[in-house]
Structures are given as C-alpha cells and as structure tokens.
Amino acid sequence: MMQEVTDFTIDSVMQNAVSAFDEYKKLPPVKRAAFLEAIADEIEKLRGQLVEIANEETNLPLARLNGELTRTTGQLKMFATLIKEGSWVEASIDRADNNRNPPKPDLRKMLVPLGSVIVFGASNFPFAFSTAGGDTASALASGCSVVVKGHPAHPKTSLAVFNAIQSAIKISSVPGYTVQHVEGSSNNIGEALVKHRLTKAVGFTGSFKGGTALVEYAHQRAIPIPVFAEMSSINPVVFYPDTLSKNAASLAAMFAASVTLGAGQFCTNPGILLGIKGEEFDTFLSLLGTEINKVLPQKMLHSGICTSYENSLAEMLDQKGLQVVAQSSSEAKEMEAAAVIASVSAKDFLSNEHFKEEVFGPYSLAVICDDKEQLIQCLQSLIGQLTSTIIATEKDLSDYADVIALQHTLAGRILLNNAPTGVEVCASMVHGGPYPATTDSRFTSVGTTAIKRWARPICLQNFNDDILPDALKNGNPLNILRLVNNVYTRDAV
Amino acid sequence: MMQEVTDFTIDSVMQNAVSAFDEYKKLPPVKRAAFLEAIADEIEKLRGQLVEIANEETNLPLARLNGELTRTTGQLKMFATLIKEGSWVEASIDRADNNRNPPKPDLRKMLVPLGSVIVFGASNFPFAFSTAGGDTASALASGCSVVVKGHPAHPKTSLAVFNAIQSAIKISSVPGYTVQHVEGSSNNIGEALVKHRLTKAVGFTGSFKGGTALVEYAHQRAIPIPVFAEMSSINPVVFYPDTLSKNAASLAAMFAASVTLGAGQFCTNPGILLGIKGEEFDTFLSLLGTEINKVLPQKMLHSGICTSYENSLAEMLDQKGLQVVAQSSSEAKEMEAAAVIASVSAKDFLSNEHFKEEVFGPYSLAVICDDKEQLIQCLQSLIGQLTSTIIATEKDLSDYADVIALQHTLAGRILLNNAPTGVEVCASMVHGGPYPATTDSRFTSVGTTAIKRWARPICLQNFNDDILPDALKNGNPLNILRLVNNVYTRDAV
The missing domain is CATH 3.40.309.10 (Aldehyde Dehydrogenase; Chain A, domain 2)
Known part of the structure; x- marks a missing residue:
C-alpha cells in the first residue's frame, strides 16, 4: 500500500516486483497453487466484511456481491487446479536423431512466465476483475509477480482484498512482494507503471479511452509490451x-x-x-x-x-x-x-x-x-x-x-438463444474479441486459458535431462500431457 | 502478379483476398492439406529451374538452395500433416449442467483463422521465408488467405514460386485468390498493404528498421492488427x-x-x-x-x-x-x-x-x-x-x-553446447524471442506452432450438435484431442 505515489516509489515497487518474480517463478506449481488457494481462503474468511465494504463503495446489492466473491474465490481455485494438473505449459519434445544428416538436435519447448505485470482493477467488478480478480489470479498462476493498481472507485474494497492477499503471502511463504498494491486516482500512476522498463505486460478492463491510453503508453516504450485491455462492446x-x-x-x-x-x-x-x-x-x-x-x-x-x-x-x-x-x-x-x-x-x-x-x-x-x-x-x-x-x-x-x-x-x-450477460468461468469461455472489444482477439480474460496472456514459449536445445525443468524431463515427473515427436502423451520418453 | 501497384490495385487485391478467405476457410482441413501438398509438389517439379533462378538472384550456392527448397516443401508438408491431425485448433468443450443454479450453458471453443493476411518475403531465405515459405504455409494451413509481397532482391524467384502456387490452386480447386502476389520495391506498397482495412495480420522477417516501420503502420490503423516481425538479434x-x-x-x-x-x-x-x-x-x-x-x-x-x-x-x-x-x-x-x-x-x-x-x-x-x-x-x-x-x-x-x-x-x-545457426523445423522450435528479436515473444515463426499466429479463439454457447463445426461436434468426427470438462480426450461426448 502506498499513499503517496511518485516516480521514485513506482521504481522501487517495480524493483521489488522483479526481485519477487525471480524467486516466485522458481517455485514448483504446487506451491503457487497453494498460494492461490490461500488467497481464496483468506478472502472467504473476510466475506462478510468485504461484501459490506464493497456494497458501501459500489452500490451493488449484497446478493450480487456475495455471488461475485464466490466467483472470485472460484477463479483462484480454478487456476490452482489448472497449474497442479500442469499441462497448460504446452510442453513439447522432439528427440535427437543422430542418424539423420545433418544430425537432429534434441529440442524441448514450454511456456514460461513473462515477468512482473500490472493489473488494473475494474470499477464494475470490485472482486472478480479487481485486486484478486481473474487477471491477478491468472498472472500469479503463470508464475508472474503482480502489481495491482486499485480502482479509485472502490479503494477500501481493494485494500481489504489486498490485506487478504498479504495474509496469504505470509501463510504460503511466497516472496513478500509477489503481489503489491498501488493506489491513487491520477492517470500519471497508470502511465508510470505501464512505461516502467521492468513492466512486462498489462491487464485492464474498462473504457475504450482508458484502454487505448494504456496501449499508447506501451507503444511509446523503447521495448513495447503487450496490453490486454477489454474495452467496449455493444453486443x-x-x-x-x-x-x-x-x-x-x-x-x-x-x-x-x-x-x-x-x-x-x-x-x-x-x-x-x-x-x-x-x-x-x-x-x-x-x-x-x-x-x-x-x-x-x-x-x-x-x-x-x-x-x-x-x-x-x-x-x-x-x-x-x-x-x-x-x-x-x-x-x-x-x-x-x-x-x-x-x-x-x-x-x-x-x-x-x-x-x-x-x-x-x-x-x-x-x-x-x-x-x-x-x-x-x-x-x-x-x-x-x-x-x-x-x-x-x-x-x-x-x-x-x-x-x-x-x-x-x-x-x-x-x-x-441465450442472453449474452452471464460469463461462465471455464476452459471453453472466450471473453475477448476483435478490436475494440479487446486489444488482442487471440486471448481471453475469463476462463483457464486467460493464463496464456502472461507466458511465452522457450525452446531448450541439447539440454541434459538433469538440468531440464520438470515439465520437460524424460521421466515426465509432473505427469503432464506433452507432445513428444508430434504425438500427445503422458508417457515418459 | 502486378507490375504497376497503386492504391486502387491494392484495394482490389484485398477485396479478392477477402472473397477467397470467405470460401477457403470453409474447406475441410483435408482439402487445405491437399492444397499445401500440391504447392510442395509443384515446387518440387520446378526444383532445377527454381534453384538456378535463385542462385542467379541471390548468389547463394546451389547446395544451400537445394537444401532450402527441401526445407520449404518439408514445411508445407509438415503443416499439411498438422491440420490433417487437427488437434491444433485447441478444441475445448464444457457441457451444460441444468442442475446447477443458475444452470450452466453448453460452451465450446476452438481456433478460427483471422482472415486475409500479408506475408513479406525475406531477402536471406528466397524459398523458406519467402513466397511459399513458413509464413505463407502456416497462414494457409490456419485457413487464412495470403497476399505475398515479393522481396525485390529476388523478383524472378518469387514469381516462379508463385507460378507453382498458381498451378497448385488450379489442381486443388481452392479459390483463385487464396494466394496473391504483389511486386515492387517501393515502401509505399508495404505501407498500403499493412494499412488496408481488410488486412488482418502481417508476417515479416527482415531488418529492425523494416519491422518497426510495419508495426508503426499497424498502430496507425483505426483497427490495429498484429504484426509478427522477426527483426534482429546478435545471438x-x-x-x-x-x-x-x-x-x-x-x-x-x-x-x-x-x-x-x-x-x-x-x-x-x-x-x-x-x-x-x-x-x-x-x-x-x-x-x-x-x-x-x-x-x-x-x-x-x-x-x-x-x-x-x-x-x-x-x-x-x-x-x-x-x-x-x-x-x-x-x-x-x-x-x-x-x-x-x-x-x-x-x-x-x-x-x-x-x-x-x-x-x-x-x-x-x-x-x-x-x-x-x-x-x-x-x-x-x-x-x-x-x-x-x-x-x-x-x-x-x-x-x-x-x-x-x-x-x-x-x-x-x-x-x-550447440551452435545457434541451424533452425530445426519442428513442434518444439521457438524461432522468436523478446523484443526486438521479434515484435511478439509469445509466437514463433518456425515450426508447427507458427500456425497460432494466424488464429483466434471463438466460443460457441448453447449450439445444437448439428450446427457445430466438426471439431466441436459431440461425436468428434475429426478424432482430435479435445479438452472435455477439463479432461484431455479423443472420446466422443
């Protein structure tokens, strides 16, 4: 939490985010999953209080807020389940062939997290698309560290949820700065966060004006970064x-x-x-x-x-x-x-x-x-x-x-023959679409595949088994689905 | 082929590209695969001639050009195999649950092609990254129509390869404008193609200056589009x-x-x-x-x-x-x-x-x-x-x-303990990387997953089986791997 945000504090927030990322990304998926579950548990413990604060700040009815809180903890647990299962990393193995001319090297691919990312809270979903919402949950699941920019329309709700996250950080022994929270209503804060050299990606749900401003900041960087903005739609x-x-x-x-x-x-x-x-x-x-x-x-x-x-x-x-x-x-x-x-x-x-x-x-x-x-x-x-x-x-x-x-x-x-309101949180959901519905139609912000926004593939060539990550080891110790020589299998190679 | 390219001709090229796309995308994967294989066959038929023309235009040795041509036909066949297998569309099904409160609708997701895309030929790979190279092959495999901007450093090679593609178009009875070829050394042509309202994505391999210019054009559009540019690296x-x-x-x-x-x-x-x-x-x-x-x-x-x-x-x-x-x-x-x-x-x-x-x-x-x-x-x-x-x-x-x-x-x-030159064409390859190596580190331009650049997910909610695409039908007629209620399976639902 920061009351006075300056360029100096943004810089130290991002330095901390990177330090946390460097440790957090190394944690085995079960540890990250336990952290997500702990956030869900800590939020659930504060349910009565959180719903009350949010009701006061957003005028949304208690029943709706209770439902949204359940959706929020459900999302956190869904991503925990996803990373415990583990196949989301798209592991792929092409084995060496020394008899080929020229010899074919051993090549193995998987998704790795992008780094420290910024999540902007949304005004219309104080829980499900805000501090511990879908963007935060999917980014943490991928192995990214997260800096949340709380939405100024519900600052107390945002902070109360962040307190729950902080409890979960302690309980799960993940790095202290794995999630950070920045407050303030000035647009300059968002601009400074998006433009900071250590920021690797941005998640946003809000207006066309807000989303395109963030895209413009990202485009102005020496090293551009992806902005996943869900902006506007008349459905x-x-x-x-x-x-x-x-x-x-x-x-x-x-x-x-x-x-x-x-x-x-x-x-x-x-x-x-x-x-x-x-x-x-x-x-x-x-x-x-x-x-x-x-x-x-x-x-x-x-x-x-x-x-x-x-x-x-x-x-x-x-x-x-x-x-x-x-x-x-x-x-x-x-x-x-x-x-x-x-x-x-x-x-x-x-x-x-x-x-x-x-x-x-x-x-x-x-x-x-x-x-x-x-x-x-x-x-x-x-x-x-x-x-x-x-x-x-x-x-x-x-x-x-x-x-x-x-x-x-x-x-x-x-x-x-269904009404478009009501966005199911599941693997088959696409909450996204061609511009300007979102800035990148190839991704969704709801459902398990939302995790793909925060990762990139790397290929490891000619690595020995003992130094490969678990997802790519011959024995398949994580028991995940992998593409081995173009065949999907959970078998060891 | 066009000798004089103007805004008017660009517009008619793109109109034709969209008309072709609207038909081409409906073809079953086996038809698209047969088209890719026909391109490979037609190129192979012209091998001697193509290698000779390319040698004259690029000074690359015959042995290298023969190897590159084999790689090019190999890529086309690899993508044909990929789409015949079919699982690349990431089909996902979450079945309805009427006992839940509120009832859960039936949701099904798959990747669909983006539309008409532009591929820029690369000077350093007259076959493998040019007219019928990896970008064209992966885009055609996804179901997109392609407009190739031939590289001015090897115009005759580009045109000769395009002639092979045209023969394949006839043989395979795909729409006549599924692939089109635009020539010219002026940068204005590239700008007009990238900025055209009907263009949906761009593939490019070349210099940092060239790649960033294309990104800038795409950013200036009313509806921005993805530019996949592989630009520069000191490895x-x-x-x-x-x-x-x-x-x-x-x-x-x-x-x-x-x-x-x-x-x-x-x-x-x-x-x-x-x-x-x-x-x-x-x-x-x-x-x-x-x-x-x-x-x-x-x-x-x-x-x-x-x-x-x-x-x-x-x-x-x-x-x-x-x-x-x-x-x-x-x-x-x-x-x-x-x-x-x-x-x-x-x-x-x-x-x-x-x-x-x-x-x-x-x-x-x-x-x-x-x-x-x-x-x-x-x-x-x-x-x-x-x-x-x-x-x-x-x-x-x-x-x-x-x-x-x-x-x-x-x-x-x-x-x-390998040298970085030599880029294996396979599922586990990542030919990509953080900016400025490429404009989007989440994608590769070599290997089977290069196809993902040209597609976006759509979700179909509450559709009856008879109007679902084959990839999502209950019976799984394509026998592809699907995620059904969070379990990977080839079983019918």
Missing part, C-alpha cells in the same frame, strides 16, 4: 422472424432481464437488438417495453458512471430518427439509472456512427431493418464485439444462413 | 572456462563454421562471443582466428547487403577499444564478404551501445570480461534475442549457475 443480438412468431413473450422477459442486469453495468450487456420490420418484431418490442416498464431504477456504481449514463443517454435520445420504445415507469432517484429501450430504422442507424457507441447502463437500441439485405449491412457496419447473439429457430438458421455466418465473424463468443 | 554465446580448457579446438571449428555459414546471413548468426579473461579464452580466440583465416570470402545476397556489411563493419572497427583478432587471409572480390573476428574489453563493450548492433554478415565480436560480475553486467545490458547459447561443462553449469539463469531470460531458444 449485437439478432432476433430472427420465426422465433419471434413463437417465443416473443419469453424472449422479451429474457432480454428485459439481460439489459437491466446489474443496472446494465456489464461488458456483455446487449446494446443493439436487430430485427426485420414486421408484426413479429413489433410485438416483441412491445412486450419488451412492457417488461422494461416494470423494472425499477437501480443505483449505479458511482456518481461519475451515473452522470455519464445520463449524459450519453440524453445525447443518444437527441439523435435524429431515434424513438423511445419504453422506460422504467418509476422515476430514478439520486445515482439511480432508469432502463430505456429505444428504436431506430436501419437507414438512420447506418447513416449515424453515434448509434453504435456504447451507453454504459441499462439501455438498448432496437434497430429495425427493412429486409435481410439491410440487416446484413447493419452487421457489416459493426466493429469487433465481445459477443454476437443469434436468436433463432432451426428454420431461421436455415433461412438466414448467410446472416448467421456473418454474425460468427463479429465477436469472441457467439450465442444461440 | 550471444557464453564460453565458460572449464569447457574452454578441454574443448577449445573443436569449439573453434564449430564457431568458425557457424559465424561464416551462408556468408553470415542468418538471423541466428552468433554475433557476440563472451568469455572471462584468461589463458583458456585467449587460446580459444587464437584457434578461432586460425580457423577464420582459412575461410574464403563468400558472395553475399546482393550488392546492397554487401555494401551495408562493408560500411557497418568499417564503422565497428573504428570504435575505440576494438581489436581485430582475425580475418580471412584471402581478399574479398566484388560482392564478397570476408569473415572478421574482433575483440573488445567488457568495460568498453558496456560503455558503447554501438558494439551491440547487428553487423549482418560473417562478423563476430569477442567480449572479454574481467570476471563473473562483469560477464553478468554484459548479459544484463543486452536486449531481447532469438538465441542465447551456453558453452559449458557440468562443472561450468554448477560454477556459473547464476549466469546460466540469466542467459535463460534473454531469448526464445537457449542452446547448450
């Missing part, structure tokens, strides 16, 4: 006619809940609802409107986000062609957001880039297309997204195969 | 005392050959030879000098590279503290490079950044350290490398464990 949903003719009521309920979940403060909030003009889409929008009327305004994370919602919503509602379909019938009190569904013709949508901007909150825009061609044009006009949702029957899938194919290219996660 | 080799006391003669022969192989025109050429002052290192350098004296000057790739070698060598030899250890005893004729070994004290090396610059050609600098501490300082002063070589006995490995550990952090490939 298009296409409602096809056949399903609307059959399931309009249940879809309206599903999407009213998805648009307003957590006051709309999710990266995967469905911001654009596309459909083809006609009775089916009209009926659906009318039912959706009825559901939205009933949703009570909810308190947002902090006043800045609430003001931003009000302003960007006002600006959106002011655009030519936009019509309000429905809004909460109750009035919003201080710091509360009232849900709004608006609609626009595809023609107007296509002629005004403003309609594609993210309004962070419980707002969604229905885009009414004249026909399939116009629907295709609308989808083609979109930039990279986290999710792309298909609401369709089998008949729709067949009638609109070309539109469906296009939907597959837009995002990291493609959903069929 | 440090540390000779430890015990091995020098025993193996000086054989090491001198090994490194005289490595420094001068292919007129020193390899990315992995050992440019810095570090050792600790003393009789052992003196003897080794003297033996190395005797070997270097005997090496005849060799013709370089083209006059530009030869002039650049002469100029950068002259500038290097002019630096304070540098001493020439040995050079070829025969004089270099036109376009030929004479081998040179120089030496410098670690003190001078550490005080002059110039000594760390790459001299592309048969030159290497011995750095004489007073002691272990100074050796560590020299290694710490180096930036990212492709290779880091340890020449040591077991006693050295034990006596110098801290220096060895440092050597592991410098590069993508760490060698023990």
Whole structure:
C-alpha cells in the first residue's frame, strides 16, 4: 500500500516486483497453487466484511456481491487446479536423431512466465476483475509477480482484498512482494507503471479511452509490451422472424432481464437488438417495453458512471430518427439509472456512427431493418464485439444462413438463444474479441486459458535431462500431457 | 502478379483476398492439406529451374538452395500433416449442467483463422521465408488467405514460386485468390498493404528498421492488427572456462563454421562471443582466428547487403577499444564478404551501445570480461534475442549457475553446447524471442506452432450438435484431442 505515489516509489515497487518474480517463478506449481488457494481462503474468511465494504463503495446489492466473491474465490481455485494438473505449459519434445544428416538436435519447448505485470482493477467488478480478480489470479498462476493498481472507485474494497492477499503471502511463504498494491486516482500512476522498463505486460478492463491510453503508453516504450485491455462492446443480438412468431413473450422477459442486469453495468450487456420490420418484431418490442416498464431504477456504481449514463443517454435520445420504445415507469432517484429501450430504422442507424457507441447502463437500441439485405449491412457496419447473439429457430438458421455466418465473424463468443450477460468461468469461455472489444482477439480474460496472456514459449536445445525443468524431463515427473515427436502423451520418453 | 501497384490495385487485391478467405476457410482441413501438398509438389517439379533462378538472384550456392527448397516443401508438408491431425485448433468443450443454479450453458471453443493476411518475403531465405515459405504455409494451413509481397532482391524467384502456387490452386480447386502476389520495391506498397482495412495480420522477417516501420503502420490503423516481425538479434554465446580448457579446438571449428555459414546471413548468426579473461579464452580466440583465416570470402545476397556489411563493419572497427583478432587471409572480390573476428574489453563493450548492433554478415565480436560480475553486467545490458547459447561443462553449469539463469531470460531458444545457426523445423522450435528479436515473444515463426499466429479463439454457447463445426461436434468426427470438462480426450461426448 502506498499513499503517496511518485516516480521514485513506482521504481522501487517495480524493483521489488522483479526481485519477487525471480524467486516466485522458481517455485514448483504446487506451491503457487497453494498460494492461490490461500488467497481464496483468506478472502472467504473476510466475506462478510468485504461484501459490506464493497456494497458501501459500489452500490451493488449484497446478493450480487456475495455471488461475485464466490466467483472470485472460484477463479483462484480454478487456476490452482489448472497449474497442479500442469499441462497448460504446452510442453513439447522432439528427440535427437543422430542418424539423420545433418544430425537432429534434441529440442524441448514450454511456456514460461513473462515477468512482473500490472493489473488494473475494474470499477464494475470490485472482486472478480479487481485486486484478486481473474487477471491477478491468472498472472500469479503463470508464475508472474503482480502489481495491482486499485480502482479509485472502490479503494477500501481493494485494500481489504489486498490485506487478504498479504495474509496469504505470509501463510504460503511466497516472496513478500509477489503481489503489491498501488493506489491513487491520477492517470500519471497508470502511465508510470505501464512505461516502467521492468513492466512486462498489462491487464485492464474498462473504457475504450482508458484502454487505448494504456496501449499508447506501451507503444511509446523503447521495448513495447503487450496490453490486454477489454474495452467496449455493444453486443449485437439478432432476433430472427420465426422465433419471434413463437417465443416473443419469453424472449422479451429474457432480454428485459439481460439489459437491466446489474443496472446494465456489464461488458456483455446487449446494446443493439436487430430485427426485420414486421408484426413479429413489433410485438416483441412491445412486450419488451412492457417488461422494461416494470423494472425499477437501480443505483449505479458511482456518481461519475451515473452522470455519464445520463449524459450519453440524453445525447443518444437527441439523435435524429431515434424513438423511445419504453422506460422504467418509476422515476430514478439520486445515482439511480432508469432502463430505456429505444428504436431506430436501419437507414438512420447506418447513416449515424453515434448509434453504435456504447451507453454504459441499462439501455438498448432496437434497430429495425427493412429486409435481410439491410440487416446484413447493419452487421457489416459493426466493429469487433465481445459477443454476437443469434436468436433463432432451426428454420431461421436455415433461412438466414448467410446472416448467421456473418454474425460468427463479429465477436469472441457467439450465442444461440441465450442472453449474452452471464460469463461462465471455464476452459471453453472466450471473453475477448476483435478490436475494440479487446486489444488482442487471440486471448481471453475469463476462463483457464486467460493464463496464456502472461507466458511465452522457450525452446531448450541439447539440454541434459538433469538440468531440464520438470515439465520437460524424460521421466515426465509432473505427469503432464506433452507432445513428444508430434504425438500427445503422458508417457515418459 | 502486378507490375504497376497503386492504391486502387491494392484495394482490389484485398477485396479478392477477402472473397477467397470467405470460401477457403470453409474447406475441410483435408482439402487445405491437399492444397499445401500440391504447392510442395509443384515446387518440387520446378526444383532445377527454381534453384538456378535463385542462385542467379541471390548468389547463394546451389547446395544451400537445394537444401532450402527441401526445407520449404518439408514445411508445407509438415503443416499439411498438422491440420490433417487437427488437434491444433485447441478444441475445448464444457457441457451444460441444468442442475446447477443458475444452470450452466453448453460452451465450446476452438481456433478460427483471422482472415486475409500479408506475408513479406525475406531477402536471406528466397524459398523458406519467402513466397511459399513458413509464413505463407502456416497462414494457409490456419485457413487464412495470403497476399505475398515479393522481396525485390529476388523478383524472378518469387514469381516462379508463385507460378507453382498458381498451378497448385488450379489442381486443388481452392479459390483463385487464396494466394496473391504483389511486386515492387517501393515502401509505399508495404505501407498500403499493412494499412488496408481488410488486412488482418502481417508476417515479416527482415531488418529492425523494416519491422518497426510495419508495426508503426499497424498502430496507425483505426483497427490495429498484429504484426509478427522477426527483426534482429546478435545471438550471444557464453564460453565458460572449464569447457574452454578441454574443448577449445573443436569449439573453434564449430564457431568458425557457424559465424561464416551462408556468408553470415542468418538471423541466428552468433554475433557476440563472451568469455572471462584468461589463458583458456585467449587460446580459444587464437584457434578461432586460425580457423577464420582459412575461410574464403563468400558472395553475399546482393550488392546492397554487401555494401551495408562493408560500411557497418568499417564503422565497428573504428570504435575505440576494438581489436581485430582475425580475418580471412584471402581478399574479398566484388560482392564478397570476408569473415572478421574482433575483440573488445567488457568495460568498453558496456560503455558503447554501438558494439551491440547487428553487423549482418560473417562478423563476430569477442567480449572479454574481467570476471563473473562483469560477464553478468554484459548479459544484463543486452536486449531481447532469438538465441542465447551456453558453452559449458557440468562443472561450468554448477560454477556459473547464476549466469546460466540469466542467459535463460534473454531469448526464445537457449542452446547448450550447440551452435545457434541451424533452425530445426519442428513442434518444439521457438524461432522468436523478446523484443526486438521479434515484435511478439509469445509466437514463433518456425515450426508447427507458427500456425497460432494466424488464429483466434471463438466460443460457441448453447449450439445444437448439428450446427457445430466438426471439431466441436459431440461425436468428434475429426478424432482430435479435445479438452472435455477439463479432461484431455479423443472420446466422443
């Protein structure tokens, strides 16, 4: 913890981070796993207190925060399990062949951690994407040391979680500076951390403006580093006619809940609802409107986000062609957001880039297309997204195969007849997508493969067995899955 | 083929590349594999002619070019085998759990190709890193369409190889524009290709200046794209005392050959030879000098590279503290490079950044350290490398464990008692390394995993089996290795 952050203190933080990394990376995976589990245990011990502090700082309801805390400890344990199993290092062995001309050397490859990394806490997930969140958990699992920049919107929560981490550091006997915590609301701190010569990578979840600023800092370095920023997405949903003719009521309920979940403060909030003009889409929008009327305004994370919602919503509602379909019938009190569904013709949508901007909150825009061609044009006009949702029957899938194919290219996660909110934490999750959804579509920030962001492969050529790392030794003492002479196996070589 | 390249033609090339991609990506892996094999066959048919043209354009000896052509067809076939096996797509399945609260959806993940990519031919590998080289082969294997920018130093070779690709396109019935070829020596063409909105990624092997220019273009785009540039490396080799006391003669022969192989025109050429002052290192350098004296000057790739070698060598030899250890005893004729070994004290090396610059050609600098501490300082002063070589006995490995550990952090490939030249094409190879060796240390440009540069993961949520891609279908019709509920298996689900 640091109250006054200067270039001098940043430098000593990063020096400490590197010293810790040099020791921490040498620990066997079981030790690192025990550390992750200890963090989970220490957080669990403080559950009541942490949830209360976070509730005070973020206005998120206790039930949601309890769920998010469970997700957070679950993530830590998931990465512990992953590294205890061990195959994530992608071990690969090509044995020597002295009979070949020229002789083939022995070559062995595995992933190793990048070094000391920076994790920026996110405002909308005070636990799961903050101090001990997914970025921290995956980076620690990989063997990196972590400097957390706590989010200024929940400083007490961040610090309380960091205290739990510090207890775990002591209990697990990992190096004292394996995780450090830096506070402060100035952008200069983030800039100094990203630009520091000892920083090797950056994890961030937040706004497009914030993410691109970090990318710019990283690009300005003498030695550029990767920035994994999850930035913005309007998560298009296409409602096809056949399903609307059959399931309009249940879809309206599903999407009213998805648009307003957590006051709309999710990266995967469905911001654009596309459909083809006609009775089916009209009926659906009318039912959706009825559901939205009933949703009570909810308190947002902090006043800045609430003001931003009000302003960007006002600006959106002011655009030519936009019509309000429905809004909460109750009035919003201080710091509360009232849900709004608006609609626009595809023609107007296509002629005004403003309609594609993210309004962070419980707002969604229905885009009414004249026909399939116009629907295709609308989808083609979109930039990279986290999710792309298909609401369709089998008949729709067949009638609109070309539109469906296009939907597959837009995002990291493609959903069929599910709402995009709710991001499952598992091996098959992709929480990522083409720019500007994230800065690097080849990685996910949720799920086990999030660990891959913090590692690089090294190849060891002509090493004797006794000096090889355990993952690459002939006997396969870690019993991991390896690619040996192009065959996947857990056998010894 | 295009003689006059304009923005208009670049635009139509990229439009064609996207149209081809949209069809090509849908082909089953066996079809793509057959295409790669057809390219290899068509190149093999033209072997005599291709080797002759390349010899004329690059001055590389026929034996080397024959070997490089075999490597090139071998790479194409290797990627064909990889995609026929199919597990490279990292398929992952997490099954639904309706008993959980909330219910867990069915989630399935796999890698999909990025789109239309640009491959820049390299001057020093007219076959293996050019028109049908490793970048093209891996990109085509992934399912991307490719636009090759032929290297202006070997235009006829590039075009002749492209003709072989065109025959393979016809034979395999893949879309006509799956591979396109753009010629021209102007940098504007490269800039226009990298900046074109339809370009999704870039592969490059060449100079630091060239690579960083491409990165800058990519960064200037509205939608940034990855640039995989392999740029420069001086490939440090540390000779430890015990091995020098025993193996000086054989090491001198090994490194005289490595420094001068292919007129020193390899990315992995050992440019810095570090050792600790003393009789052992003196003897080794003297033996190395005797070997270097005997090496005849060799013709370089083209006059530009030869002039650049002469100029950068002259500038290097002019630096304070540098001493020439040995050079070829025969004089270099036109376009030929004479081998040179120089030496410098670690003190001078550490005080002059110039000594760390790459001299592309048969030159290497011995750095004489007073002691272990100074050796560590020299290694710490180096930036990212492709290779880091340890020449040591077991006693050295034990006596110098801290220096060895440092050597592991410098590069993508760490060698023990091997010369760094000679890059094996296999699954365990890492031809890559921390910046500026490459722009992205997480990927390799040689070996099967080079395919990962051209793909991104997508997650399909709640899809019915009949509309899932083959790699993710319940029955596992491709019989690939998949991660199913966190267990690796080829079983159906």
